[in-house]
Amino acid sequence: MTGAIVENRQSADRASAWRGYALVSPAYLWLLLAVFLPLSAMVYFSFLSSNVFDSGSAQFTLGNYLSFIRRPVYPILLWRSVLLGIIVTALCCFIGLFAGLALARALPGRARALVFMLILLPFWTSGLVRVFSWVVVLRTGGVLDSFVNWLVPGAGPTGILYTYTAIVIGLVHAYLPYMIITCYLSALAIDDSILDAARSLGATWPRVFRRVVLPLMLPGLGVGAVLTFVPVVGSFMEPRLLGGRSGTVFGTIIEDQFTAVFNWPLGAALSFIMLAVVLVIMAISAPLLRDRREMLK
Amino acid sequence: MSSSIRLLGQALVTLVIGFLYLPILVMIAMAFNKSPYYQLPIEWSLRWFNDLLADQRLQEAAVNSVLIATATAVIAGALGTLAALGLARYRFFGRGFLKALLLPPIAIPWVIIGCAMLILAFWTGIGRGLHAILISHVALSLPYAIMVVGSRIAGQGTACEEAAATLGANPRQVALRITLPLIAPGIVAASLFSFATSFDMFVISYFLAAPGQTTLPVEIYASIKEGFTPVINVVSTILILVSFVLAVLISRLHDFGTKQ
Amino acid sequence: MVSLTRRRFGQFGLAAAATLAAPAYIRRSIAAGDVRMLTWKGMGSDFPDAVEKFRAETGIGVVHDYFTSELEMLTKLRTNPGAYDVALVNFVFVDQAAKQKLIEPLDVSKLTQFQYLQPKLRDSKYTKNGDTYWGVAWTWGSTGIISNTTKIKPTPDSIQALWDPAHAGRVTFRDDPVEAVSWAAIATGQDMNFPADLKLVKEKLLALKPQIQTFWKSSGECEQMFAAETVDISPMWSGSAGRMRKRDIPVDYFAPKEGGIGWFDTLAVAAGTSNQEGALKFIDYLQSPEFFIGWDERGGAPAPANLETQKQLPDDSFNKTVLGDPKHFESLIFMEDLGDEKRQEYLDLWEDVKATFG
Numbered sequence: 001m002t003g004a005i006v007e008n009r010q011s012a013d014r015a016s017a018w019r020g021y022a023l024v025s026p027a028y029l030w031l032l033l034a035v036f037l038p039l040s041a042m043v044y045f046s047f048l049s050s051n052v053f054d055s056g057s058a059q060f061t062l063g064n065y066l067s068f069i070r071r072p073v074y075p076i077l078l079w080r081s082v083l084l085g086i087i088v089t090a091l092c093c094f095i096g097l098f099a100g101l102a103l104a105r106a107l108p109g110r111a112r113a114l115v116f117m118l119i120l121l122p123f124w125t126s127g128l129v130r131v132f133s134w135v136v137v138l139r140t141g142g143v144l145d146s147f148v149n150w151l152v153p154g155a156g157p158t159g160i161l162y163t164y165t166a167i168v169i170g171l172v173h174a175y176l177p178y179m180i181i182t183c184y185l186s187a188l189a190i191d192d193s194i195l196d197a198a199r200s201l202g203a204t205w206p207r208v209f210r211r212v213v214l215p216l217m218l219p220g221l222g223v224g225a226v227l228t229f230v231p232v233v234g235s236f237m238e239p240r241l242l243g244g245r246s247g248t249v250f251g252t253i254i255e256d257q258f259t260a261v262f263n264w265p266l267g268a269a270l271s272f273i274m275l276a277v278v279l280v281i282m283a284i285s286a287p288l289l290r291d292r293r294e295m296l297k
Numbered sequence: 298m299s300s301s302i303r304l305l306g307q308a309l310v311t312l313v314i315g316f317l318y319l320p321i322l323v324m325i326a327m328a329f330n331k332s333p334y335y336q337l338p339i340e341w342s343l344r345w346f347n348d349l350l351a352d353q354r355l356q357e358a359a360v361n362s363v364l365i366a367t368a369t370a371v372i373a374g375a376l377g378t379l380a381a382l383g384l385a386r387y388r389f390f391g392r393g394f395l396k397a398l399l400l401p402p403i404a405i406p407w408v409i410i411g412c413a414m415l416i417l418a419f420w421t422g423i424g425r426g427l428h429a430i431l432i433s434h435v436a437l438s439l440p441y442a443i444m445v446v447g448s449r450i451a452g453q454g455t456a457c458e459e460a461a462a463t464l465g466a467n468p469r470q471v472a473l474r475i476t477l478p479l480i481a482p483g484i485v486a487a488s489l490f491s492f493a494t495s496f497d498m499f500v501i502s503y504f505l506a507a508p509g510q511t512t513l514p515v516e517i518y519a520s521i522k523e524g525f526t527p528v529i530n531v532v533s534t535i536l537i538l539v540s541f542v543l544a545v546l547i548s549r550l551h552d553f554g555t556k557q
Numbered sequence: 558m559v560s561l562t563r564r565r566f567g568q569f570g571l572a573a574a575a576t577l578a579a580p581a582y583i584r585r586s587i588a589a590g591d592v593r594m595l596t597w598k599g600m601g602s603d604f605p606d607a608v609e610k611f612r613a614e615t616g617i618g619v620v621h622d623y624f625t626s627e628l629e630m631l632t633k634l635r636t637n638p639g640a641y642d643v644a645l646v647n648f649v650f651v652d653q654a655a656k657q658k659l660i661e662p663l664d665v666s667k668l669t670q671f672q673y674l675q676p677k678l679r680d681s682k683y684t685k686n687g688d689t690y691w692g693v694a695w696t697w698g699s700t701g702i703i704s705n706t707t708k709i710k711p712t713p714d715s716i717q718a719l720w721d722p723a724h725a726g727r728v729t730f731r732d733d734p735v736e737a738v739s740w741a742a743i744a745t746g747q748d749m750n751f752p753a754d755l756k757l758v759k760e761k762l763l764a765l766k767p768q769i770q771t772f773w774k775s776s777g778e779c780e781q782m783f784a785a786e787t788v789d790i791s792p793m794w795s796g797s798a799g800r801m802r803k804r805d806i807p808v809d810y811f812a813p814k815e816g817g818i819g820w821f822d823t824l825a826v827a828a829g830t831s832n833q834e835g836a837l838k839f840i841d842y843l844q845s846p847e848f849f850i851g852w853d854e855r856g857g858a859p860a861p862a863n864l865e866t867q868k869q870l871p872d873d874s875f876n877k878t879v880l881g882d883p884k885h886f887e888s889l890i891f892m893e894d895l896g897d898e899k900r901q902e903y904l905d906l907w908e909d910v911k912a913t914f915g
Contacts, residue, residue, distance in 0.1 A: 016387050016388070016389075017387060017388065017389035017390070018389075019383075019387055020383045020384075020386070020387025020388070020389040020392070021383070021389060022383070023379045023380060023382050023383025023387070024379070024380045024383035024384060024395060026376050026379060026380070027376040027377060027379065027380035027439050027443065028380065028395060028398070030376060030432075030435060030436055030439065031398070031402065031436050031439055031440075033432070033436075034414070034432045034433055034435070034436030034437075035401070035402045035410065035433075035436045035437065036398070036401075037417060038410065038413030038414045038416065038417040039401060039405065039410065039413055041413055041416055041417060041420075042409060042410075042412070042413040050897070071905065071909075073908055073909050073912045076912060077912055080915065095313065098306075098309055099309055099310060099313045101306070102305075102306030102307065102309045102310050103306075103310055105303075105306065106302070106303045106304075106305075106306025106307050106310070107306075107307065107310065110548070110549075113548040114544070114545065114548040115310060115314065116482075116486075116548075117489075117544035117547065117548055118314060118317075118318075118544065119313075119314070119317065120486070120489040120490070120493065121537060121540055121541060121544060122317050122318060122320075122321045122537070123490075123493035123496075123497070124366075124492060124493055124496055124536060124537060124540050125321070125324070125496065125533040125536065125537060126496065126497055126499060126513065126514060126517050126529070126533065127497045127499075128499065128517055128518075129324060129517070129529055129530065129533050130320050130321070130324070132324075132335075133320035133321070133323045133324040133327070134320050135335075135781070136320075136323050136327065136335045137319060137320055137323055139785055139787050140785070140786075140787050141337065141785060141786070141787075142337065142785070143319075143323055143337070146337060161787070162770055162771045173316065173317065173320065176313070176316075176317065177317065178441075178445075178490070180313070181445065181486045181490075182444075182445060182448040185445070185448050185449040185482060185483055185486065186448060186449075186451070188449075188482065189449075205299075205302065219448055219451035220448045220451075222448075223444045223445070223447065223448040223451075224448075226400070226403075226444065227403070227441065227444060227445075230400060230403045230404045231403055231404070233404070234404055234405070234406045236406065240732070240772070240774070241778075243771075244769075244770055244771035244772075245766070245769050245770070245771065245772075245914040245915065246914070246915040247771070247772070247915075248908070248911040248912055248914065248915055251406060253908055254406050254408070254409070255406065255408055256734075256904060256908065257904075258408045258409070258412060259408075259625065259626050259629075260626070260733065260734055260735075260900070260904050261628070261734075261897070261900045261901050261904050262626075262628040262629070262632065262897075263897075263901060264412055267408075267409060268409055271405050271406055271409050272405075274404065275400075275401055275404045275405060278400070278404050279397070279400060279404075282400065332784070333780075333804065334780060334781045334784030334785065334804075334806075335781060335784075335785075336784050336785060351605065352605065353605060354603075354605070415636065416636075419636045419637075425637075503625075506622075507640075508593050508595070508620065508622035508637070508640050508641065509591075509593065509620035509621070509622060515623075516598075518625065519598040519623035519625060520598050520599060520775065520777070521598075521625040521774060521775055522597050522598065522599065522625070522775055522776065523597075523598065523599035523775060523776055523777055523797075523857065524775035524776060524777015524778055524780070524781075525777065526777075
């Protein structure tokens with residue numbers, strides 16, 4: 001009797017597993033063909049001594065990976081990029097959490113649908129065009145300076161362009177929508193009745209936020225953090241165009257290997273090292289972002 | 298919710314929208330500025346609009362880009378939704394690994410993926426062209442789409458679906474009547490992000506475009522030596538304004554995420 | 558919340574099918590007999606009017622594809638055999654392209670403009686091997702210095718101006734390892750292409766730290782900085798300097814007395830072309846005064862290798878007033894093919910330098 005039940009459940013599990021595979025397979029097959037296959041080719045190249053196209057003299061080598069240790073400039077710049085990623089992600093988390101919450105709960109329905117679209121629309125343009133617009137805004141005598149000096153005559157130039165602050169502004173601008181939208185999607189799931197219950201039990205708003213709202217929004221916050229942190233570590237356009245002298249980061253170094261010297265093997269090796277570091281950081285921070293809905297129970 | 302908090306929330310949303318649109322407004326203003334160097338003060342002029350009218354190639358590029366981005370949005374939105382449902386609702390071997398696999402396409406700089414795809418297209422004989430561009434855009438939008446839809450599903454229990462099933466709805470009815478509407482905001486967001494990702498993928502389009510074919514990103518990336526002129530602002534402005542009108546229209550019809 | 562009814566779902570499916578089919582409608586603009594040209598974007602030949610004129614004269618259309626670095630140009634030729642007819646090849650890379658069989662020997666008898674080309678460029682060691690021409694010299698230019706005429710008086714004449722403390726924080730610099738090493742080598746009195754003392758080069762570049770405000774990659778970025786007066790002095794290409802002057806940006810251009818950097822671009826026929834005749838016709842058209850003067854007037858053109866064209870340039874043309882001076886041409890040091898290893902060495906050095914600037 002019990003055996004039959006166990007068997008039943010096993011076959012149900014198996015059926016649901018098959019359904020899961022069926023649902024994910026179109027997307028992952030596509031990814032396999034278009035991304036993972038070419039990337040495996042790149043993994044192979046990263047162990048070669050020279051470009052595949054250069055007269056077949058390429059040999060197997062670990063040199064590209066070892067150069068990460070041999071040249072101190074690489075770890076220094078990777079650390080700089082990771083730090084940039086942490087700063088930008090933290091800022092996006094802070095702004096995005098409250099903005100997503102406000103969007104979901106403080107706006108009437110119609111306005112909400114419009115604002116939801118408004119947040120995404122700016123990104124239907126090339127990122128390069130947007131960064132160039134930031135240059136026009138931030139440069140000496142630019143839009144921001146004109147505004148500040150109109151507000152406070154004689155305030156002088158703000159001098160933000162070509163500083164670290166400019167890089168952070170540009171990157172926060174580029175990735176904030178991801179964070180707002182993922183937080184918004186999580187915030188939608190918060191039921192009014194839970195909030196009312198907590199309030200009627202005498203909890204203050206900050207307490208409700210910390211004990212009820214925040215745990216419920218963690219999934220969105222987590223996804224937003226991943227979608228921000230991961231690309232920011234590899235970013236090169238914003239640092240190069242907005243950062244001036246301080247614009248050299250790991251991403252620009254990787255780009256140089258492809259554009260200045262065409263050393264694909266080294267460029268690939270450096271980016272896989274970056275990927276490994278990013279994955280380790282994600283693994284370490286995963287417990288922070290775990291779904292904590294059980295806390296509510 | 299108390300009205301003061303509500304007001305605070307509305308102020309915050311306004312501020313954030315202001316921040317997001319600051320460079321966009323500047324971009325639009327510069328489309329009407331006579332100076333090729335984006336100089337202030339603005340001298341109003343339509344010269345860049347005239348330049349665009351004369352530039353068949355750029356018009357073609359804009360149309361191609363919109364078509365590719367739309368196709369990307371639809372395909373990536375659909376496949377991403379299926380995959381997100383599969384990853385969230387079913388337990389199977391290798392699920393964690395599949396989730397982790399979404400990170401490399403986001404983390405690896407596009408120039409590397411672009412070169413890799415160029416080599417593969419060369420080796421396998423797929424060749425360069427719009428098909429290759431579309432395949433790569435969908436692939437690189439998928440991780441974003443899957444994660445965005447996933448963040449919507451994660452906040453949603455299965456209670457509604459279970460209730461419907463208990464009440465006698467068949468699985469198809471449950472999927473179409475309950476699940477889809479519930480996660481619709483996520484799907485819409487995922488599609489819009491995929492559209493944006495496709496529009497922004499300058500390096501990869503550049504590597505995969507066949508000789509003579511063009512998209513906006515190709516035009517922009519290829520101007521690495523000279524830089525581009527405000528004509529690019531004009532194209533972007535037209536696209537933004539058209540999508541703005543569409544957005545207003547759609548938001549009057551649909552109401553993403555109002556509670557059921 | 559909108560409920561997704563079956564009808565709506567059907568509409569969604571229809572939309573999906575339509576978008577899937579969309580790429581089929583995208584116009585393939587290559588027709589049989591078209592000349593396919595591989596070049597930099599904005600190098601004159603892709604200007605719509607120029608292409609139309611050529612079509613009107615010969616009935617041959619032209620399709621352009623672009624590269625964003627010379628090494629990428631070689632890769633594109635390698636990975637797409639037969640996809641191109643004409644390629645713009647920088648003089649330094651002609652030999653390499655010929656050895657790797659990426660370009661074909663030229664039948665110069667078909668080129669009516671060939672006789673008018675500046676002999677020093679036309680018959681240089683870069684383009685001619687024995688009796689065979691591999692590339693035909695098209696345009697040349699110099700890389701010198703531009704300075705803001707209202708901020709820096711008088712206009713300097715030395716490369717050391719970039720290191721002058723008076724311009725601290727007002728210098729911008731091209732983010733390019735080979736050019737950076739070249740300038741530092743010239744400034745330390747060494748051979749521009751293969752400086753013997755790289756340590757000295759590195760020290761000289763490190764000394765730029767207080768000077769530099771930012772770097773640029775496209776000349777458009779640099780032009781914007783000068784227009785907005787965020788910088789006062791920078792290395793710059795002659796063609797772009799001419800365009801800035803044409804647009805009334807107050808700059809002077811000079812080749813430093815220690816030496817300016819010289820370069821020229823050639824036109825070559827891509828190996829495996831199926832349209833040799835059209836390719837040569839287009840090359841000849843691009844050499845003609847009629848094409849080149851139009852480009853010069855639009856701005857941004859380097860100097861023509863065609864001496865006949867040079868004579869016919871308008872008197873106020875930058876390519877006549879500044880580059881037309883024979884002394885300017887004589888003062889230039891021409892680049893050499895460095896080879897992959899040297900290029901990597903220079904890049905490593907340049908990255909070390911830039912990392913300390915942060």
